Amino acid sequence: xxxxxxxxxxxxxxxxxxxxxxxxxxxxxxxxxxxxxxxxxxxxxxxxxxxxxxxxxxxxxxxxxxxxxxxxxxxxxxxxxxxxxxxxxxxxxxxxxxxxxxxxxxxxxxxxxxxxxxxxxxxxxxxxxxxxxxxxxxxxxxxxxxxxxxxxxxxxxxxxxxxxxxxxxxxxxxxxxxxxxxxxxxxxxxxxxxxxxxxxxxxxxxxxxxxxxxxxxxxxxxxxxxxxxxxxxxxxxxxxxxxxxxxxxxxxxxxxxxxxxxxxxxxxxxxxxxxxxxxxxxxxxxxxxxxxxxxxxxxxxxxxxxxxxxxxxxxxxxxxxxxxxxxxxxxxxxxxxxxxxxxxxxxxxxxxxxxxxxxxxxxxxxxxxxxxxxxxxxxxxxxxxxxxxxxxxxxxxxxxxxxxxxxxxxxxxxxxxxxxxxxxxxxxxxxxxxxxxxxxxx
Ligand code: PLP
Numbered sequence: 001x002x003x004x005x006x007x008x009x010x011x012x013x014x015x016x017x018x019x020x021x022x023x024x025x026x027x028x029x030x031x032x033x034x035x036x037x038x039x040x041x042x043x044x045x046x047x048x049x050x051x052x053x054x055x056x057x058x059x060x061x062x063x064x065x066x067x068x069x070x071x072x073x074x075x076x077x078x079x080x081x082x083x084x085x086x087x088x089x090x091x092x093x094x095x096x097x098x099x100x101x102x103x104x105x106x107x108x109x110x111x112x113x114x115x116x117x118x119x120x121x122x123x124x125x126x127x128x129x130x131x132x133x134x135x136x137x138x139x140x141x142x143x144x145x146x147x148x149x150x151x152x153x154x155x156x157x158x159x160x161x162x163x164x165x166x167x168x169x170x171x172x173x174x175x176x177x178x179x180x181x182x183x184x185x186x187x188x189x190x191x192x193x194x195x196x197x198x199x200x201x202x203x204x205x206x207x208x209x210x211x212x213x214x215x216x217x218x219x220x221x222x223x224x225x226x227x228x229x230x231x232x233x234x235x236x237x238x239x240x241x242x243x244x245x246x247x248x249x250x251x252x253x254x255x256x257x258x259x260x261x262x263x264x265x266x267x268x269x270x271x272x273x274x275x276x277x278x279x280x281x282x283x284x285x286x287x288x289x290x291x292x293x294x295x296x297x298x299x300x301x302x303x304x305x306x307x308x309x310x311x312x313x314x315x316x317x318x319x320x321x322x323x324x325x326x327x328x329x330x331x332x333x334x335x336x337x338x339x340x341x342x343x344x345x346x347x348x349x350x351x352x353x354x355x356x357x358x359x360x361x362x363x364x365x366x367x368x369x370x371x372x373x374x375x376x377x378x379x380x381x382x383x384x385x386x387x388x389x390x391x392x393x394x395x396x397x398x399x400x401x402x403x404x405x406x407x408x409x410x411x412x413x414x415x416x417x418x419x420x421x422x423x424x425x426x427x428x429x430x431x432x433x434x435x436x437x438x439x440x441x442x
Contacts, residue, residue, distance in 0.1 A: 031068045035305045038075040046083040050332040077321035081105025088243040091256050094279040105279040106311040107320045111237035112157035114262035114278040119161045122231030124289030126200035147192050148201040151180035153208040178211050182219025201231045207239020221257020234261040241268035245337045271327050
């Protein structure tokens with residue numbers, strides 16, 4: 001849409017809203033549709049080709065408005081997240097309307113919230129399981145045994161989630177391609193388990209913030225599967241959008257091992273902020289951590305419909321699926337693929353320009369180039385921001401880091417030390433039983 005059409009459509013939209021206000025008295029207070037009304041009215045997949053604005057608006061009037069805010073708001077969210085999940089190549093288990101699936105997608109406010117919510121769910125699952133095994137041990141003690149994992153390249157939101165969840169986080173060293181490897185994770189989990197700690201959550205990243213590296217899901221998945229009920233999350237906050245292109249889908253290999261996945265459409269799919277999409281393999285495992293059901297929120301459809309208030313922190317929800325629906329239809333899958341491909345080409349072109357430019361020089365590894373003028377600055381920044389010596393972070397026993405840049409390594413070391421000291425008391429609780437092995441995606 002160019003600016004000429006944007007002006008026109010924007011003015012039409014104001015007219016549409018005013019017309020709605022002027023005819024309010026003649027409209028129904030409650031919709032006349034039943035939950036589940038929308039799915040038969042919409043295609044099961046996003047269109048391949050772009051559609052006209054007039055077509056989409058006609059559907060707003062005939063399909064969305066009769067369902068008003070409810071149930072249309074919920075139903076369109078489930079439908080478009082299935083569209084998108086299919087388009088980026090998530091396994092069928094993550095799609096709400098796939099035969100036999102227990103999963104589905106939801107829109108959250110941010111990737112940080114997606115990581116937090118999945119960690120909360122994993123924590124609830126782990127505590128529930130431990131309480132069954134150790135009914136007389138206090139929950140606080142069980143909580144102090146839980147250990148989450150991520151790579152040094154993971155986004156800081158994993159650390160923040162661990163801080164909020166009051167669990168320990170072990171931050172692992174990636175390989176020379178900045179990817180977390182299965183062997184590193186296995187060794188850490190085994191060491192912790194030997195100390196009586198309980199691995200319960202692993203957050204991997206596909207497309208890390210600083211260098212777009214990819215953790216090795218194909219190695220990490222089987223490692224997680226060897227530990228009872230470890231929740232494997234995949235944070236693909238920006239790179240996840242690129243999986244809409246078939247040639248980039250191999251970067252998603254190993255996703256069949258994951259319990260949850262998130263990507264931000266507001267980062268790279270032309271949807272304005274905020275729009276973080278998240279999918280889970282088993283929605284009951286997610287919602288069981290978050291259900292609170294007072295009388296004034298109960299309704300007669302709780303067994304037959306999705307109730308997104310149980311999928312995250314907020315109760316009230318915006319109609320964010322509308323903007324995904326508009327974008328996916330206005331561009332079509334082909335248009336969105338072209339957009340991502342164009343950016344990848346621009347990145348390659350930029351790489352060429354940097355390589356040819358003698359104002360840049362190779363960094364210490366020879367793998368990338370940095371500006372000569374900024375070389376020392378760059379090194380300083382990296383030294384200050386990377387968690388160079390941190391291994392363990394965040395513990396229920398250790399205080400939080402100050403945003404002003406308190407020394408991470410000191411707290412991390414303390415946390416590691418306190419973890420080791422409590423190892424003896426931990427050993428009794430960390431017993432094992434086998435975990436599910438997922439069906440590989442065909
Ligand atoms: N994860 C990754 C890989 C990111 O790149 C970012 C942001 O840049 C985040 C998480 C946090 O995203 P948000 O601002 O939506 O919380």
